[in-house]
Amino acid sequence: MEKLILSVSPHISGKRTTQSIMLDVIIALIPAAIASVVFFGIRSLLVICVCIATCMLSEFLFEKLCKRENTVLDLSSAVTGMILAFNLPVTIPLWQAIFGSVVAIIVVKQLFGGIGQNFANPAIAARIVMMTAFSGTMTAWVAPNAINKAVDALSTATPLVAESKGETPPSYLTLLLGTHAGCIGETCAAALILGGLYLILRGVISWHTPAAFIAVVAIMSFICGKDALYQVLSGGLLLGAFFMATDYSTTPSTKWGKIIFGIGCGLITILIRFWGNLPEGVSFSILLMNILTPYISKLTQNKPLVGEAKV
Amino acid sequence: MKLHGVHVPHMKNTAECKGVRMPVPAAVTIPMAMHIGKPAKLIVKKGDTVKLGQLIGEADGFVSSNIHSSVSGTVQKVDEMVSSMGAKVPCAVIASDGKQELYEGIKPPEPTDFDSFISAVKLSGVVGLGGAGFPSFVKLSVKELSKIEHVVINAAECEPYITSDTRTMMDKGEYVFKGIEAIKKYLGAKHFVIGIENNKKEAISRMKELSAKTEGVEVHVLPSMYPQGGEKVLVFNTVNRVIPKGGLPLDVGVIVINVTTLAFIAEYLETGIPLVEKCVTVDGSAVKEPKNIIVPIGTPIKDLIEAAGGLKADPAKVLYGGPMMGLTVPSMDEPVLKNTNAIVVMDKNEAKQHKTTPCIRCGACLNHCPFRLNPRDIAHAYKMGDGEALKKLCVDLCMECGCCSYICPANRPLVQTNKLAKIKLREYLAEQKAQQEKEGK
Numbered sequence: 001m002e003k004l005i006l007s008v009s010p011h012i013s014g015k016r017t018t019q020s021i022m023l024d025v026i027i028a029l030i031p032a033a034i035a036s037v038v039f040f041g042i043r044s045l046l047v048i049c050v051c052i053a054t055c056m057l058s059e060f061l062f063e064k065l066c067k068r069e070n071t072v073l074d075l076s077s078a079v080t081g082m083i084l085a086f087n088l089p090v091t092i093p094l095w096q097a098i099f100g101s102v103v104a105i106i107v108v109k110q111l112f113g114g115i116g117q118n119f120a121n122p123a124i125a126a127r128i129v130m131m132t133a134f135s136g137t138m139t140a141w142v143a144p145n146a147i148n149k150a151v152d153a154l155s156t157a158t159p160l161v162a163e164s165k166g167e168t169p170p171s172y173l174t175l176l177l178g179t180h181a182g183c184i185g186e187t188c189a190a191a192l193i194l195g196g197l198y199l200i201l202r203g204v205i206s207w208h209t210p211a212a213f214i215a216v217v218a219i220m221s222f223i224c225g226k227d228a229l230y231q232v233l234s235g236g237l238l239l240g241a242f243f244m245a246t247d248y249s250t251t252p253s254t255k256w257g258k259i260i261f262g263i264g265c266g267l268i269t270i271l272i273r274f275w276g277n278l279p280e281g282v283s284f285s286i287l288l289m290n291i292l293t294p295y296i297s298k299l300t301q302n303k304p305l306v307g308e309a310k311v
Numbered sequence: 312m313k314l315h316g317v318h319v320p321h322m323k324n325t326a327e328c329k330g331v332r333m334p335v336p337a338a339v340t341i342p343m344a345m346h347i348g349k350p351a352k353l354i355v356k357k358g359d360t361v362k363l364g365q366l367i368g369e370a371d372g373f374v375s376s377n378i379h380s381s382v383s384g385t386v387q388k389v390d391e392m393v394s395s396m397g398a399k400v401p402c403a404v405i406a407s408d409g410k411q412e413l414y415e416g417i418k419p420p421e422p423t424d425f426d427s428f429i430s431a432v433k434l435s436g437v438v439g440l441g442g443a444g445f446p447s448f449v450k451l452s453v454k455e456l457s458k459i460e461h462v463v464i465n466a467a468e469c470e471p472y473i474t475s476d477t478r479t480m481m482d483k484g485e486y487v488f489k490g491i492e493a494i495k496k497y498l499g500a501k502h503f504v505i506g507i508e509n510n511k512k513e514a515i516s517r518m519k520e521l522s523a524k525t526e527g528v529e530v531h532v533l534p535s536m537y538p539q540g541g542e543k544v545l546v547f548n549t550v551n552r553v554i555p556k557g558g559l560p561l562d563v564g565v566i567v568i569n570v571t572t573l574a575f576i577a578e579y580l581e582t583g584i585p586l587v588e589k590c591v592t593v594d595g596s597a598v599k600e601p602k603n604i605i606v607p608i609g610t611p612i613k614d615l616i617e618a619a620g621g622l623k624a625d626p627a628k629v630l631y632g633g634p635m636m637g638l639t640v641p642s643m644d645e646p647v648l649k650n651t652n653a654i655v656v657m658d659k660n661e662a663k664q665h666k667t668t669p670c671i672r673c674g675a676c677l678n679h680c681p682f683r684l685n686p687r688d689i690a691h692a693y694k695m696g697d698g699e700a701l702k703k704l705c706v707d708l709c710m711e712c713g714c715c716s717y718i719c720p721a722n723r724p725l726v727q728t729n730k731l732a733k734i735k736l737r738e739y740l741a742e743q744k745a746q747q748e749k750e751g752k
Binding site: 004006007008009010011012014016017018020021069074076114115116117248249253254255301302303304305306307 | 314317319320471543547553554555556558563626627628629630634635636637638639640641642643655657661662664665668669670671672673674677678680681682683684685687704705708711713716717718719720721722724726727730
């Protein structure tokens with residue numbers, strides 16, 4: 001008879017693994033990816049694939065180089081690649097997309113210790129680096145070609161830019177469907193909401209952050225005399241609220257921590273959108289809140305159930 | 312406020328199986344420590360003839376327990392063995408003559424008051440049968456009886472596989488209520504709550520049926536959420552009180568007693584037969600015919616497995632108790648103990664340990680801890696050797712239920728780290744105390 005295994009309890013474990021969580025996130029992102037291919041053409045699929053491949057490859061090579069345990073199969077780098085691609089315009093030169101992916105994985109994630117150790121969301125930090133480095137190509141948004149072939153590849157204002165310039169804004173339906181100019185994965189509000197709900201129902205993310213984030217944007221827009229629904233459906237808000245402000249390692253873990261994080265993101269977004277020089281502030285708001293995460297976590301620690309000694 | 316926990320698979324495959332008595336084993340090995348506290352003093356020697364129910368180990372000190380022979384036969388040898396808790400203890404190996412002759416001295420105790428009730432419970436050798444193994448008479452020796460406001464009867468049975476408490480309620484329901492009457496009579500307790508998880512429909516209806524005839528008994532149906540049967544969790548969920556850190560249920564006016572322990576006490580008051588056998592759930596992926604078996608204490612696990620039809624796969628891991636908090640057994644020759652409520656035999660597939668991957672800071676551990684601890688930060692503080700941080704994180708509150716390890720998607724050994732961190736904290740506190748004393752001088 002073989003030797004019996006001796007180990008410390010528990011002897012069973014739940015089914016969820018890091019890999020299955022990341023797979024769920026990828027599944028949740030797929031509707032928006034499909035929408036982007038439908039609206040922006042096959043090139044958006046190319047950009048998504050290039051980003052995913054570069055992210056996974058950078059992670060693989062870096063960990064090989066540093067003789068770290070290889071984590072490429074946990075799919076977290078694929079998620080980063082997908083989200084980064086969602087934040088790029090479809091016309092982005094591929095070498096710039098590759099550059100961004102390398103920055104995301106190596107500079108923002110691996111140099112800080114790899115999965116779970118980075119303080120900033122890799123996709124967001126990389127996007128901001130790209131915004132600064134390639135401000136021209138990063139804002140070369142085009143109108144969806146499937147809808148209007150004539151203006152294909154012509155730079156068009158996104159809804160938020162259009163609004164700030166006083167042009168006629170698109171209708172709610174356009175915003176919901178995503179048939180307007182914008183980054184690859186941020187335009188189709190319906191697909192993003194679908195993906196977000198999937199993650200919430202699967203228990204991968206909790207509803208607290210997205211709810212607080214979106215609610216604050218809506219309420220503040222209303223108070224500032226803007227169209228609340230328009231503000232919620234346009235820009236990168238839904239993508240940010242459901243997929244980037246819910247990243248595990250860069251956001252607080254407790255219920256109240258998540259709510260505070262969401263409120264903070266909402267307020268900064270509104271500040272940038274209404275009073276800043278940039279048309280959109282979701283990325284910056286999440287990055288700034290990432291920096292505050294350790295403090296929020298400290299403030300919102302769960303209180304152990306110590307009880308009081310009865311006299 | 313709600314306490315967190317995890318949803319574990321129930322796997323109560325044996326809930327319908329009434330306990331069957333197994334053939335008398337050829338020999339039993341009875342260790343002198345099957346309880347929390349000091350091991351009992353062995354009072355038989357090699358060659359002695361013993362009968363069923365005869366005292367072979369005498370309680371030594373206050374927190375200790377009597378131990379009786381579970382077979383009639385001859386003491387083959389007096390030996391030393393490593394107990395389930397890891398310490399070396401004396402044990403008696405008794406060869407059975409197969410007759411199971413009852414010891415002549417056995418007669419029902421006739422308690423008349425609190426003191427005689429407690430000494431009867433002490434003589435019976437009963438310990439917490441839910442798994443803890445704390446001598447029951449110590450728990451019931453309440454100094455100020457007026458402090459008892461509630462008696463919580465633990466029938467949650469939240470561990471996967473185990474159904475022995477379910478069978479107690481189904482098959483010995485009347486004894487549960489006789490036990491309640493005894494506690495009422497001798498301890499003066501008035502309010503009883505039976506806490507049962509909602510996955511035991513039949514046991515719940517049986518208890519409800521009986522409680523309708525008894526005053527002051529409430530059947531509290533609880534959600535099936537592990538660790539519902541943890542003492543502090545159960546007290547919180549039934550009578551909404553928080554047992555303080557390092558305290559006892561009595562500190563908040565509660566006594567918690569396992570349902571099988573209670574039924575046994577009632578049965579003992581009637582028959583006078585001490586704790587010599589247990590109803591044990593035998594289950595797991597490697598067991599051919601999972602069932603509940605009534606087994607003499609000290610029976611080797613392999614004999615018990617034989618009584619459950621043997622194995623259908625090579626055993627990879629054998630557990631005393633359920634898969635969430637059970638202890639692994641080094642060999643199939645180990646005996647069934649007083650506090651054994653299940654033997655789970657896992658095959659290779661079920662016992663497979665998943666690979667540990669880096670923490671992704673998902674927060675599942677801290678959002679599922681019943682006591683709201685933060686296993687993630689505890690692991691970090693332990694790694695850093697930071698005793699002060701461990702003190703602030705209250706790691707000594709951890710009951711080692713295993714929710715954190717179970718839920719962790721990275722399969723990190725969190726509860727294991729908690730155990731190590733507790734030791735670290737104890738060392739740190741001792742150091743701190745020594746330091747203070749030195750400064751005081």
